[in-house]
Amino acid sequence: MKLLDVGKIVAAQGLKGELRVYPESDFPERFLQPGVRWLQLPNTSHPQQFELLSGRSIPGKKLYIIKLAGIEDIHQAEALRGAKFLVDAGDRPSLKADEYHVADLVGLEVIIQSTGEAIGRVTEIYTAGNDLLEVTLNTQPQTVLENAPLEDTLKANPEILSEVATGSRKKKKKRSPKTAPSIFIPFVAEIVPVVDIKAGRIEIIPPPGLLEVNLADS
Template sequence: MTNDQWLEIGTIVAAQGMKGELRVYPESQFPERFEEPGERWMLRPGETEPQPVKLVKGRYIDGKNLYVVQLAEVENRDRAEALAGTKLMVKASDRPILEEDEYHVLDLIGMEVFLQESGENLGVVVNVFPAGNDLLEVQLHQQPVAVAPEDEPETPQKGEVNRTSKKRKVLRPKPPKPSTILIPFVKAIAPVVDLENRRIEITPPPGLLEMNQDV
């Protein structure tokens, strides 16, 4: 399997109820991927080639960003649970036609994000979260630097000979996870999306970058 042949649209995360329904975390912004009956493809954990499967029906769960789908021949909870971790896919040629200012999520992942005013390369898009307005998760190029504390001298106990200075080991902190920010993916904040050059230019309002920074 090659990445340019297939599009991942979601991941089966759990069984739903007792009749074989499946909870799916979506990687696609197009509801028809999960709601319209038809052929889909499954890639089970550890396998390299997707297998065809028929989507019978599906619905969205409000507030949980999950779809519940029914696949053909998955008729009970045991069969549904066995599919946890399985990827749902479609052929790359089966991309919906986009309207103006619409983009495929997979096209946005990996794009560099620049501040339009200064030209600073802020970071790279690592995820897109669907919401009222979609949110770009941007991993910053400028990461915080962790400073390890110095060892502290151990206080000698009464009556002890302290001819040499002893050190008390201090646990080193774990390296911080990469710092990210969330950018609303709207025209006013991200006016330039250049797919050819893999470049997004943003004009964030004052305080936005500091307000939602995850450090």
């Protein structure tokens, strides 16, 4: 059975064994509906099965509080800090037409629609206002829309480019010179009009300046 990583235990909640979970899934039912779950502790290779008894969200925060069977006090809860929160990959919630599972997006080839140039592959998805696709490049793209001042680009695309241009995107990674460069693509229909899971590709229409901003900041 394949397991899917959908969150992380970040702390104990109170004294009675409840746990705080940071979600890496857009499906609340992963943390709210009772049923079988798995935890994989740091530096271990075999997940442990647990029964999720209950869950609730914390208003105003991207956190859930869960109660697992057999975890009765703060000491047991603290021992699970840092564990990955896993679900059966085959137990997938229903999706709307414009929704995708993260696991299906990672690995897709990224194509510039106007030229057909393959520039890289999706390696991660981050949430920062709009979702961002991290794309690890094959090489530095040859097809780049030039001669568009950065300030004009930002005026034309304030919502789409704000996270990229201001550096507010989450989990920015430091890279050694030998590491392949990455760019960040806002996952919105205007920029990513085509997602073809079966063909293993997405097509992008980068607005003026987007690729240059990313490459200059990588």
